[in-house]
Amino acid sequence: MLTTTTRRIAxxxxxxxxxxxxxxxxxxxxxxxxxxxxxxxIFSVISxxxxxxxxxxxxxxxxxxxxxxxxxxxxxxxxEGLIWLIVAAFLVGRGVINxxxxxxxxxxxxxxxxxxxxxxxxxxxxxxxxxxxxxxxNTARSGVLFPIVCALAESNHSRPEDGSRRHIGxxxxxxxxxxxxxxxxxxLTAMGANPIGVALAAGYGIKIDFGSWFLASSVPTITAxxxxxxxxYRVFPPELKATPHAPIEAQARLDEMGPLSRxxxxxxxxxxxxxxxxxxAGALGIDTASVALLGFAVLMLGGVFTLEDLRKSGGALEIxxxxxxxxxxxxxxxxxxxxxxxxxxxxxxxxDLPWPLLYTSxxxxxxxxxxxxxxQTAQLLALFGVFLSIAVPHVPGPLIAxxxxxxxxxxxxxxxxxxxxxxxxxxxxxxxxxxxxxYGGLITLANLVIYLVIGTPWILFVLD
Amino acid sequence: MLTTTTRRIAxxxxxxxxxxxxxxxxxxxxxxxxxxxxxxxIFSVISxxxxxxxxxxxxxxxxxxxxxxxxxxxxxxxxEGLIWLIVAAFLVGRGVINxxxxxxxxxxxxxxxxxxxxxxxxxxxxxxxxxxxxxxxNTARSGVLFPIVCALAESNHSRPEDGSRRHIGxxxxxxxxxxxxxxxxxxLTAMGANPIGVALAAGYGIKIDFGSWFLASSVPTITAxxxxxxxxYRVFPPELKATPHAPIEAQARLDEMGPLSRxxxxxxxxxxxxxxxxxxAGALGIDTASVALLGFAVLMLGGVFTLEDLRKSGGALEIxxxxxxxxxxxxxxxxxxxxxxxxxxxxxxxxDLPWPLLYTSxxxxxxxxxxxxxxQTAQLLALFGVFLSIAVPHVPGPLIAxxxxxxxxxxxxxxxxxxxxxxxxxxxxxxxxxxxxxYGGLITLANLVIYLVIGTPWILFVLD
Numbered sequence: 001m002l003t004t005t006t007r008r009i010a011x012x013x014x015x016x017x018x019x020x021x022x023x024x025x026x027x028x029x030x031x032x033x034x035x036x037x038x039x040x041x042i043f044s045v046i047s048x049x050x051x052x053x054x055x056x057x058x059x060x061x062x063x064x065x066x067x068x069x070x071x072x073x074x075x076x077x078x079x080e081g082l083i084w085l086i087v088a089a090f091l092v093g094r095g096v097i098n099x100x101x102x103x104x105x106x107x108x109x110x111x112x113x114x115x116x117x118x119x120x121x122x123x124x125x126x127x128x129x130x131x132x133x134x135x136x137x138n139t140a141r142s143g144v145l146f147p148i149v150c151a152l153a154e155s156n157h158s159r160p161e162d163g164s165r166r167h168i169g170x171x172x173x174x175x176x177x178x179x180x181x182x183x184x185x186x187x188l189t190a191m192g193a194n195p196i197g198v199a200l201a202a203g204y205g206i207k208i209d210f211g212s213w214f215l216a217s218s219v220p221t222i223t224a225x226x227x228x229x230x231x232x233y234r235v236f237p238p239e240l241k242a243t244p245h246a247p248i249e250a251q252a253r254l255d256e257m258g259p260l261s262r263x264x265x266x267x268x269x270x271x272x273x274x275x276x277x278x279x280x281a282g283a284l285g286i287d288t289a290s291v292a293l294l295g296f297a298v299l300m301l302g303g304v305f306t307l308e309d310l311r312k313s314g315g316a317l318e319i320x321x322x323x324x325x326x327x328x329x330x331x332x333x334x335x336x337x338x339x340x341x342x343x344x345x346x347x348x349x350x351x352d353l354p355w356p357l358l359y360t361s362x363x364x365x366x367x368x369x370x371x372x373x374x375x376q377t378a379q380l381l382a383l384f385g386v387f388l389s390i391a392v393p394h395v396p397g398p399l400i401a402x403x404x405x406x407x408x409x410x411x412x413x414x415x416x417x418x419x420x421x422x423x424x425x426x427x428x429x430x431x432x433x434x435x436x437x438x439y440g441g442l443i444t445l446a447n448l449v450i451y452l453v454i455g456t457p458w459i460l461f462v463l464d
Numbered sequence: 465m466l467t468t469t470t471r472r473i474a475x476x477x478x479x480x481x482x483x484x485x486x487x488x489x490x491x492x493x494x495x496x497x498x499x500x501x502x503x504x505x506i507f508s509v510i511s512x513x514x515x516x517x518x519x520x521x522x523x524x525x526x527x528x529x530x531x532x533x534x535x536x537x538x539x540x541x542x543x544e545g546l547i548w549l550i551v552a553a554f555l556v557g558r559g560v561i562n563x564x565x566x567x568x569x570x571x572x573x574x575x576x577x578x579x580x581x582x583x584x585x586x587x588x589x590x591x592x593x594x595x596x597x598x599x600x601x602n603t604a605r606s607g608v609l610f611p612i613v614c615a616l617a618e619s620n621h622s623r624p625e626d627g628s629r630r631h632i633g634x635x636x637x638x639x640x641x642x643x644x645x646x647x648x649x650x651x652l653t654a655m656g657a658n659p660i661g662v663a664l665a666a667g668y669g670i671k672i673d674f675g676s677w678f679l680a681s682s683v684p685t686i687t688a689x690x691x692x693x694x695x696x697y698r699v700f701p702p703e704l705k706a707t708p709h710a711p712i713e714a715q716a717r718l719d720e721m722g723p724l725s726r727x728x729x730x731x732x733x734x735x736x737x738x739x740x741x742x743x744x745a746g747a748l749g750i751d752t753a754s755v756a757l758l759g760f761a762v763l764m765l766g767g768v769f770t771l772e773d774l775r776k777s778g779g780a781l782e783i784x785x786x787x788x789x790x791x792x793x794x795x796x797x798x799x800x801x802x803x804x805x806x807x808x809x810x811x812x813x814x815x816d817l818p819w820p821l822l823y824t825s826x827x828x829x830x831x832x833x834x835x836x837x838x839x840q841t842a843q844l845l846a847l848f849g850v851f852l853s854i855a856v857p858h859v860p861g862p863l864i865a866x867x868x869x870x871x872x873x874x875x876x877x878x879x880x881x882x883x884x885x886x887x888x889x890x891x892x893x894x895x896x897x898x899x900x901x902x903y904g905g906l907i908t909l910a911n912l913v914i915y916l917v918i919g920t921p922w923i924l925f926v927l928d
Contacts (some may be wrong), residue, residue, distance in 0.1 A: 058761050
């Protein structure tokens with residue numbers, strides 16, 4: 001076993017080695033330095049050397065003090081609306097639990113599906129998949145799932161702090177995170193980047209609409225939705241497995257709770273308002289983060305979320321810090337051309353391969369590069385065009401386009417910061433960053449195999 | 465007694481009345497709308513309708529949803545380095561307390577000055593005044609004072625949550641905040657805006673250096689340092705007054721503590737490093753916020769501040785939210801020309817008054833306008849030139865320049881957001897925002913009288 005100190009030194013050394021390696025031709029030296037810092041940060045988290053928030057702070061300080069980033073650039077991520085959508089949705093989620101409403105929904109789910117942990121896992125994924133087409137922000141959707149996951153865990157006596165997180169909370173959290181990666185790809189309108197990708201594909205003469213997207217996605221996505229919760233149940237098992245009495249207990253708790261309290265009504269109305277606001281935000285030109293902040297303010301005005309609750313909500317500060325910093329670093333790497341340089345280098349030399357091999361290699365590379373990205377949309381904007389241009393003369397266009405778009409969703413759980421929709425669940429305390437790297441990587445591998453093996457013939461069949 | 469609901473409705477009405485009042489000639493309509501929102505926010509805090517964090521969030525949402533501010537502008541404040549200096553200094557302050565070092569310094573102060581609350585108040589102000597010339601950031605200085613104030617309060621069994629805050633904590637917090645307003649004006653190098661003001665004054669042919677600044681400032685500032693803690697002791701009294709046994713108890717506690725622990729050494733080294741970093745940040749071109757974040761990271765690496773501590777530090781999120789939002793609104797009002805318009809309107813008509821009356825009116829107006837500003841530097845940059853131009857043909861130049869520069873410091877406690885150096889202490893939970901408005905206003909009035917009555921002849925005597 002390596003000590004923490006050894007891991008910390010190794011992370012530092014990795015950063016120094018990259019930093020002092022000669023800058024590859026055609027690359028901005030600033031991009032290379034930033035990559036060295038970013039790589040050290042990510043490695044320190046994967047290796048367990050540092051918690052993600054501390055690794056991120058040290059990365060930010062290193063970037064500023066070495067003048068790799070101007071202070072103004074380095075702190076800019078904290079002022080992104082997306083970050084405040086996450087923070088507000090996280091706080092609203094705590095409010096949903098405080099009000100009792102989270103428990104009520106959890107008991108309703110347990111009453112129906114709660115005789116096994118696996119059943120609860122499937123019920124969460126199914127719920128997510130069914131509400132997904134109404135949420136173009138999967139981050140907002142994760143904010144709705146988060147209190148249900150926490151309440152399900154807590155009602156089964158599984159808490160983040162007291163050593164009982166693996167009881168059931170860790171399994172449900174990881175399953176929900178995996179479910180979000182799949183539900184976001186199931187519908188054209190289940191994630192913000194999907195319509196952007198469809199618009200970009202149209203530029204290559206590839207037409208995809210709501211119906212054809214769902215048709216192409218349905219078979220591989222539903223297969224993955226069936227396989228992944230079961231696979232997690234095997235490799236990351238909850239301690240609690242069969243719970244035959246749980247539905248009866250849930251009914252008893254529901255009877256105890258009686259009708260909805262005033263706080264629950266306030267919360268229910270707020271959540272419905274949020275869902276409506278988020279669903280129509282695009283059409284009405286409303287800022288989603290402001291919708292979320294308004295929802296949070298309403299919960300405070302209604303006494304569901306108190307000032308004392310806020311003063312205990314350091315977890316929101318924690319996710320704000322690490323996600324904003326990693327988001328900034330990844331965005332700057334992209335802005336400096338590092339990402340498209342890397343995509344070109346990795347994919348450009350493959351065009352002489354037979355097309356099925358070229359196709360498979362491009363998808364695998366596209367997925368692996370997501371280790372460096374802190375936004376699904378950013379990767380799509382940076383690399384979708386690059387990869388499509390390389391592939392289109394050789395690979396059937398609708399196939400490669402659709403698979404890249406699906407990959408943009410199913411790869412999101414490869415790291416804790418791989419999608420903003422992971423962040424709230426990652427902040428629950430039920431799973432560690434290291435576990436997300438490990439099991440998120442495994443889930444992504446399973447998704448990759450399922451989509452390539454089952455999705456490829458299916459898409460060729462329905463889209464060509 | 466007005467109910468909270470009545471106060472909330474009154475705040476909303478105030479905003480609506482201003483919003484629908486015809487825009488004054490020469491003013492940008494956007495500036496007028498933003499002023500309506502800002503006024504409603506401030507009024508809701510002063511009247512006790514809303515806690516400052518909730519008022520700020522509602523103000524931000526209103527500004528975004530009415531398209532008064534673009535989302536990008538509205539969230540920009542969260543990405544200001546200054547805000548992250550505050551957050552990091554706040555967290556470091558908690559680390560200083562966690563390590564035990566805060567208590568040790570507190571006991572040392574109590575052993576020497578602790579036989580009365582008033583004595584402790586004076587000792588805090590004196591400590592601040594003596595270390596001030598080495599801190600060009602008074603925000604950083606407040607981060608050093610904060611753990612001492614908290615430890616002094618806690619060691620006297622006065623805590624923010626359990627109803628004992630008025631025991632001694634509230635008095636010491638308010639006194640320290642008042643002391644910062646004075647210490648920042650005592651030395652040319654005790655606050656970031658001071659050298660800027662001196663540079664601006666040089667443009668009007670007025671020369672001020674480190675020595676002449678201190679000479680001019682010394683008599684009124686030291687007078688105020690003697691008067692204000694005593695005045696607060698009368699109007700905002702601590703419940704604990706004479707504590708003849710406290711020094712003996714403090715000695716006993718120090719004996720118990722024994723020599724510095726490893727955590728205390730880590731913390732002491734970190735704080736000294738921070739002080740050094742902040743002192744030389746300007747000369748070396750280092751970003752002060754990164755210095756603070758590095759200090760915080762060192763405390764986490766050293767185990768002084770744990771992940772669990774961070775997850776309980778929602779107070780840092782609270783001050784981050786309200787200060788960033790108010791800072792943004794005030795900055796935007798300034799950028800849109802509202803502040804200089806107001807300064808011109810209020811001060812421009814006074815030039816025909818006899819000079820002593822003109823001088824006094826200008827200073828009073830300059831101080832009152834600070835109700836709208838969320839940064840001392842911003843007000844200096846916006847209005848120092850305007851006011852100096854109006855005054856200089858009539859009032860002795862060195863007098864009006866020096867008094868405006870001193871006012872830029874002594875008015876800082878007029879609101880919780882009047883200076884970034886208030887924010888950390890305001891976030892301690894020992895004083896409410898309303899109390900800061902009330903007693904901060906009173907202190908500012910006392911400062912105004914002292915500086916005008918004693919400072920004016922003194923400055924004329926030494927600077928002319």
